[in-house]
Amino acid sequence: MLRRLSADDPRFRTVDFRPGLNLLVAETRPGAAKTDSRNGTGKSSLVELLHFTLGSRPLKGSLPTRPGIRNTLFTLWMDWPGQDDGIGVSRRGAQPGIVLTDLAGADDGGLFAFRHAREMPLPEWTAWIESDLFRLPPDHPGVSGRALLSLLVRRVGSHAFNDPVRTYPQQSAAEAAANLAYLLGLDWRLASGYRDLAAREATRKQLRSAMNDPTWNQVVGTTADLRGKIIVAEGDVERLRREVAEFRVVPAYEELQRRADELDQKVRSLPEQDVIDRRNLADLRRAVDEANDPDTAYVDAVYRELGVTLPDRVHQSFEDVRGFHASIVRNRRRYLADEITETEARIAERERERARLGAQLTETLTALREGGALDGLTALQQLLAQKQAALEALRKQHETAQFVEASQREITAKRVELQEAVELDLEERGEQTREATWLFSQFARRLYGQDRDAYLTIRAGTSSLEITAHVDSRDSVGINKMVIFCLDLTAAVIAHRHGRGPDFLVHDSHLFDGVDDRQVTEALALASEVAAEEGLQYVVTFNSDKLQRARLGGFDPSPYLIEPRLNDTFDDGGLFGFRF
Structure with missing residues (x-):
């Protein structure tokens, strides 16, 4: 009291x-x-x-x-x-x-x-x-x-x-x-069951009214559309799960990435040097062909036709000059031959370097492709979480759409069931x-x-x-x-x-x-x-x-x-x- x-x-x-x-x-x-x-x-x-x-x-x-x-x-x-x-x-x-x-x-x-x-x-x-x-x-x-x-x-x-x-x-x-x-x-519990039914009916009416809004399908959608979206979303989630499970963290991922960039730059620069050397090699070979001994026989023939007889001393001088020019031609041929050999050696060396760098680049890229940095794994896991959240949201939307599209008969049936239970309880x-x-x-x-x-x-x-x-x-x-x-x-x-x-x-x-x-x-x-x-x-x-x-x-x-x-x-x- x-x-x-x-x-x-x-x-x-x-x-x-x-x-x-x-x-x-x-x-x-x-x-x-x-x-x-x-x-x-x-x-x-x-x-x-x-x-x-x-x-x-x-x-x-x-x-x-x-x-x-x-x-x-x-x-x-x-x-x-x-x-x-x-x-x-x-x-x-x-x-x-x-x-x-x-x-x-x-x-x-x-x-x-x-x-x-x-x-x-x-x-x-x-x-x-x-x-x-x-x-x-x-x-x-x-x-x-x-x-x-x-x-x-x-x-x-x-x-x-x-x-x-x-x-x-x-x-x-x-x-x-x-x-x-x-x-x-x-039985107040049975009596309060009407309250739950009333709340469900009110929610259904509000959602049914919302379905008449053109934006309904953009926000919730139909059960058929949502089923298709859920199937695609489930596939995306499963794929990402596999990628996360198979992901291998490479400790020096950034260093490997820098190494791959350097190797790629070197491989790309080798053909440019080959072009220059091959052009020089062609020029050298053409120069060798053009490097011949000088011909002085025409000098005597010209003087004989003129009725001039050259003395032996002059002939000796021509021989000396001819010998000198022959020496120059030999030296030039030798120089050109050395240049051609060096150029061909450089081209061959670059071919071997290209093969070696290609093998290293392939190895590095394979390591990068098969694994990744820890940041990459974290980003992949975050993407998986986002996809999972989106999938869950789609499932909730599907439940909402199913609820709205459900027949009024379901609520009516539950109402009849509750009425019968209350009537029976009142008798008891x-x-x-x-x-x-x-x-x-x-x-x-x-x-x-x-x-x-x-x-x-x-x-x-x-x-x-x-x-x-x-x-x-x-x-x-x-x-x-x-x-x-x-x-x-x-x-x-x-x-x-x-x-x-x-x-x-x-x-x-x-x-x-x-x-x-x-x-x-x-x-x-x-x-x-x-x-x-x-x-x-x-x-x-x-x-x-x-x-x-x-x-x-x-x-x-x-x-x-x-x-x-x-x-x-x-x-x-x-x-x-x-x-x-």
Whole structure:
């Protein structure tokens, strides 16, 4: 049960709770005009602060984060399983992610137990609520402690009084039904299965709508196209895997590469030198052919025809000259022969060099071709990783395309299968459905008379487990609000009886807006009786004038009034003790 709500701001008016019915009343100050409002007294703020200390995540601009109180530390003391002295939990709007807990330490057998404060992150606190207050298992998809608290502590700011099952307008029917099913003792796992189907159907609709976009095939494609791309990508990956497996790292790869370049340059330069030497060789051979002994016989013939007889001395001179020229020709032939021999030797040597360099180049290139540098292996491995990632992306796209192209019959079949499973489970859980229906009927008939039909319909719908409350009433004013009252009281009683929920239920005064005075009177009397019988705590805020009409109807609220008494005094009459 809730014990106390306080704050470290001395102006805040501490609220002390008690077992059973708790009435927090907002009174009208003496002399107030009929047009004065009590909306700012703090009735709804009490509910918001309870939610805040019990783990809600405040939105920007919500009550705990407002400038006037964001640094105020609010503390809720409450009963807690395994803690005889209860537990205190504190939070401030300026640090919404931090929760301070104050609880008793383990009794070591000494004279005194001890208490200790602990700071914990908000998710850990909500996990405590789920495991200790609601006994949720570690794995509880579709059901959460915060959603369950929103059924037991409804907030007008979330429009929680608009629908008996939903606690906020955007909540899906499947999620809302799953949480209520847990409190009522039904199979909440089956109920949350609708949520998974709804998510799948929504995704399918979005993707099906996207398929109408011309860019769809560019982003996802069809299953047929993607199958072809996957086959090619798998071949590329397999080829690269083999290359990586067969890759041989050459330690001096860069040196071999430089050596291959040098050998290639040398091999390329040899033909140029051959061309020059072969041209020179042709010139040398032509020069040898042209190097002949001089012919002087024509000189004597010319002089004889002229009738001139040359003396022997002259003939001797010609012989000397002829011998000299013959010597020159011999020397030239010898020189040319030596040059030809050297040139032919150079050409032959280059031919041998070419063969040798070619063999070295072939050996070097083979080493380069069969292996590579470590950088080359790394680059090859990176390329393989990229190809593998691309292949995986194609497979994901193929799965998406398959999902989108799958027939609606698959989802329909699963929906039918789930409906059958839920219907079968409801039959097997007849005791739980009877308990919930009977309690709700008794509560509603207490408010509207025993001759009125009032019952719960629990069945497997097409999109959610359908829990519908029926109250036959000729007077429909406020009927929906009292349906919520009866359903909440039913869920709180059953959950507490079977250890699936805490022992408190909280309602804001807005629940009774538009409700006839007779039903308000009966609701308060019923709540006080049920709370006493079931060991529950029912906290409700009220305006004094509506409570006065209930008093006139036969309900005495005096034993259930709790402090403080709120009023519309401008300065300090509200819950916070000041205006902000």
